[in-house]
Amino acid sequence: MPSEPRRAGKPPEGVDHGINFKKKLAHYKQEVQWRDIFLFLLAFRILNALSIRTFFQPDEYFQSLEPAWQMTFGSDSGAWITWEWQHRLRSSIHPAIFAAVYFIASKIATLLHFAPSYTAELLVAAPHVLQAISAALCDYYTAKLAEKLYGRGSNAAWATLALTVCSPWQWFCSSRTLSNCLETTLTISALFLWPWHRFRGFPRESEKQGDDSARSARAELRKLRLCLILAASASILRPTNLLIWLCLSTFAVLDGFNLCPYWNPVAWVKAPSATPSQTSKRELLLLVRESVLSLVLAISAFSDRLYYGVWTFPPYHFLHFNIAQSLAVFYGRNDWHYYLSQGIPLLLTTALPFGLLGLWQAIRQPLSSKKTTTSSQARADEIRYQLALTVVILVSTLSLISHKEVRFIYPLLPILHILASQPLATFFTSASSAQESKSEEHDNGSPNNLTPKQSTLRKGVPLYVLLFLNIAIAYYTTQVHQSGPLSVMAHLRQEHEKRNLAVSPASSLSTDSASDSDTFSTVGFLMPCHSTPWRSHLVYPNLHAWALGCEPPISLNPAERAVYVDEADRFYANPLEFLRTEMALIPRNKVYVDENITKAGNKNNVQKYWPQYLVFFEQAEPTLRTFFNDLAASKETRELYENISYRECWRTFNTHWHDDWRRKGDIVIWCRQRSH
Known part of the structure; x- marks a missing residue:
C-alpha cells in the first residue's frame, strides 16, 4: 500500500524527534538557570533582611509582628495591639503567617535549649528571614514576567533582573514585614500567571498543538486558578489592590480575549474542534467563585473568626473607617501630586528617567505602530500598554485620597522596572548587537522577539555612576x-x-x-x-x-x-x-x-x-x-x-x-x- 503522503511543511519523523529533544534540552537548561537565579536571589535577600539596621514605618511592627506576637505568646505577653485591630480593620492572615514563624522559632529554641539571649535574637530575626523569601519571589517573578514580554535571554529581560536587584528601594523595603511587601509579591506573581497570551487574534498554545490540547487546558486552568487566588489574597490583604485587577479585567473584556480557559478539559478531548471563544461567561463566573470566594474568602473569614472571636469582614471596616469616615487624614494629609513628585521618584530613584520613558513608550507604541509589527512584538506592546495604563489609573485614583504614603503604590514598582528595562537596555548596550530572531515562541505563548547575539556594553562610566549611587543610597537608608x-x-x-x-x-x-x-x-x-x-x-x-x-x-x-x-x-x-x-x-x-x-x-x-x-x-x-x-x-x-x-x-x-x-x-x- 502506498504510504500516506507527508503534510507539506512537516519535517520527517526522525528530524521531528531531534527538534523535540533539542527543545526539551534547551528548556531544561533554562529551568536550571532560573533555579540558580532564584537561589542567588534568596541568599541575597536573606543577607538583605538580616543586615537592615534602620526604622521605616510603624506598620512594619504594629500591623504585623505585634498581633503575631499576641497570637503566639498570649494576651499577657506585652504586645501592643493598636486601635485598628480592636475595631477589626485588618485581616488576620498576614500576622498569622508570622505567628507560625514565632511558634516554630520558639519550639526550636526550646528543643535546642537555647539561652534566653539567643532565643530573643532568634525571635527578632525569624520574621525577617521569612520576609526575605517573599522578597526573593518578588524579584524572581519580576524577571520572569519581563522574559515573557521581551523574550528569552533578551537584554531587556536581564536589565529587569538587574534593576530589581540593584534597586535601592527594594534593598530598603522589600524584606521588611509590611503588608505592602507581601502585597507586592502576590501582585507580581499573579501578573506572571495572568493569561496575557489570550488576546483577540493571538493563538493559544493548545490550539497549535491539537494532540496536547487537554493537557494544555489543564495547565492553563491551574495557572488561572492560582493567578486569581494570588490576586484575591493581595486584595484581602490590601483592599486598594483591587484597582489593579479591575483595570486588567476591564482590559480583558474590552479587548475581547477569552479570560477563561477550558473549564472541563475532558469535554475538550471529546470535542477537540471547539474553540476557546465557546467558553461561556457562566463558566468564568464559576471559576472565579471557586477559586476566589470559596477558597480565599473562606480562609480569610475563618482566620478572622479565630482571631477576633466574631464573624467579620475587615476590608469593609478598612474602607469604612479610612474613606467613609476619613480617619486616615488623622495621620496626615498630602498634596494631590505627592505620588508624582515624591512617590514614584522614591520607588525608582536612579531608574526614574528610564521608568518615565518606558511608561511613555508603552502607552504610545500600540497606538502608533500596531499595524507594522510582528505578531509577537504586537503582543508584547499590548501587554506593556495595559501595564502602563494600570500604573496611570492606580496612581490617579490613589491621588484622590488625602492620606498618601509611598508604600501604597509599592505594588507598581515591579511593573515600573519592567517598563524601564527596555530603555535602560537600549541606552547601555550596542544597538547593532540586537538582532531579530525568528525562533519559535515560548511554551507559554510569550514573544521572543529580540535575542541578543553579542551584546556590547557601552557608556560604562554613567552605568558605574548609577550603580555607585544605588549602593550609596541603599547603604545610607538601611545602615545610617x-x-x-x-x-x-x-x-x-x-x-x-x-x-x-x-x-x-x-x-x-x-x-x-x-x-x-x-x-x-x-x-x-x-x-x-x-x-x-x-x-x-x-x-x-x-x-x-x-x-x-x-x-x-x-x-x-x-x-x-x-x-x-x-x-x-x-x-x-x-x-x-x-x-x-x-x-x-x-x-x-x-x-x-x-x-x-x-x-x-x-x-x-x-x-x-x-x-x-x-x-x-x-x-x-x-x-x-x-x-x-x-x-x-x-x-x-x-x-x-x-x-x-x-x-x-x-x-x-x-x-x-x-x-x-x-x-x-x-x-x-x-x-x-x-x-x-
Missing part, C-alpha cells in the same frame, strides 16, 4: 538614617538580660514572671507614638514599657474631632505641663510595679509612672532638664526630686536630618538613680 530605634531596643533588651537573667534565667521568656518584682525592668518612651518597635524587639514579657499613644477620635462627632488632641500631641504641645499633670509624681524608694505600667502605653489618660529607663529624642532633652531643675529648685518637690533623679546612661546616633522636628537628633536614655 533612622538607625536609632532598632539600636535602642537592642540595648534595652541587653540591659534587661544583664540585670535580670542572672536572677531567673529559666522564667525570663515566660509570662508567669511578667509581674515578678525581682526580675522586671521598666521603660518609658517620651517620643511621638510608634517611634520604635515594641514587643517584637523587647521580647521579654517582664520588660515592662509604656509609650505615648495617638489613637484617632473614633467615637467622637465631627465637632469634637476638630478639637481632639491625642496623648503624644498633648506632650509636645506643652511638655512641662504634661510631665506635671500626667506623670505619677509619687515618691518611691523602689520602682513602682503594677499592671498599669504595661497598659499605659496602650491607653490615653492613664497616669504613667517614672520608669528605670527614660527614652526620648535629643530634641526633648532641654525640656526634661528644665523640668528636673525646676523640681530641684522647689522646696516642696526637692524630696521627690531625690527619689526620681535621672542621669544620662546611653546615647545613640539616629539621623542627620528628619522632616519631623520631634524626631531630630540622637536617641537618649536616662537611667533612674537609686535613692539612698
